[in-house]
Amino acid sequence: MSVFNASQVEISTFFLIGIPGMEPAHIWVSFPICLMYLVAILGNCTILFFIKTEASLHEPMYYFLSMLAFSDLGLSISSLPIMLRIFLFNATGISSDACFAQEFFIHTFSAMESLVLLIMSVDRFIAIYNPLRYTTILTSDRVIKVGLVFAAIGILVILPFPFILKRLKFCKKSLLSHSYCLHQDVMKLACSDNRVNIIYGFFVALLSMLNLVCISVSYLLILKVVMGIASHKGRLKVLNTCISHISAVLIFYVPIITLAALHRFAKNVSPIIRVIIADIFLLIPPLMNPIVYSVKSQQIRNLILAKLCQKQH
Template structure:
């Protein structure tokens, strides 16, 4: 899309550097990235197959786990495969439209993951605090509504970013000091006013952090309910189940919050640390989530072992 002034245009391509400052070790960095991606593909596909094949796994918890695995597959596939192309084959150029599409999908799937984690926290709270009313509260209609919210709301929130990027004029700069396209990374290349982009970006981050606050509040209530259970065995079982959820939360939120804060306030932290952490929170959670649930969730673990023993 060209403007009347020939110096202002949407460039045909952008140039993704990768991880700036670590170009000499890009090949070595790509090895764990690819390993994590393969683990994410295998692990999440296994979780989905087990839940689909085993009819006893029809509780709301496994419904949310299936959504989480689907989102993890989509998130890692959107972000990771291009990284080896940059690191191994110097495939740094990306089409403007493809870059905006990648930006949109990464932000949407990240938002979906945060919402699934919040839904899983709500599920555990109901299961522990009101077990007798569990099926009457989390009815199929409620689950369907939560599922639609997880799918639709992030799309509606992130969709304006496409317009905010396309409205910007770009001059000569087209080098993105990153390994994938994200909103402010693209906006900062513009020679126009990006204040609206920055404000909207902070709004999206605030929604993301609001989910974290709600999750923390949920687990405070969950732990309070757990320690009120009369049986020690029931308390240990509940804590074991919640332990897997808390582990997933830590794996997802700690690097993502660190990335958000350092991107805006960590001016003394080397830039390659920003980019490396930004890659890690897209790569590590999708690969570790199925491992955590495979080990910590008894039903999943038993079904996976049954499949391998049967074979």
């Protein structure tokens, strides 16, 4: 039976938070956030530009990298403007519809990024396990089809979120615990039965963890292949091709796992730590992924340096 009373006023506006206890310093916090936002947008747009325009980058690995950059752009655009509004203008209010839309886009692009990281790990396994057949297994058409299928899966899995939130009644609490809207955060404020949200949210979390397990299995198989290589130099050369992707996996999953562990095992930890880790989850991957790939990928690095030298002349 619903605990919602028709006589209660239903909440139509939620309130996000910045960093608790540091409100006077929010204006200063906004500057590094703004800088990170601009670098993330510029970095990922640069990656997409070079992959689209340079024929030498029309390979499966770079197509998957373009999907990662697209997901990072989506995460940045759907979350950081509202975060900046909080820190710059102390404008914490957000309508329920805007909140549901934001959480849909954040969860969708997060799911896409998780799935792209999975197919990138499979890509690395195929390249190392069977390099002679790599180009015949992962043709351009096949890569595009796989990318579209995984993008559709990401959207379809997250699509129910705003609808199952819309059916809830919010009548008492309106203060969220992050600088952006998340499904699990919003549903806790409901004063009506939210069991459907809890069950479906748990199902989506399991799928995300299953992705991480599959990525881990891919790298265990890669490690098995690498250990079979006789020369030490050969092992290092093969592992070096995976460093960028391993970094992307760690950058994406470490904040998620840390935040989940804090919520589960350290309930008395300072809210400031939780908010900062939650913000890192959205700030760092879009910022760091293009930097890591630009540094580690010789082809992309050479193209960027050539373009910069061309401008100087």
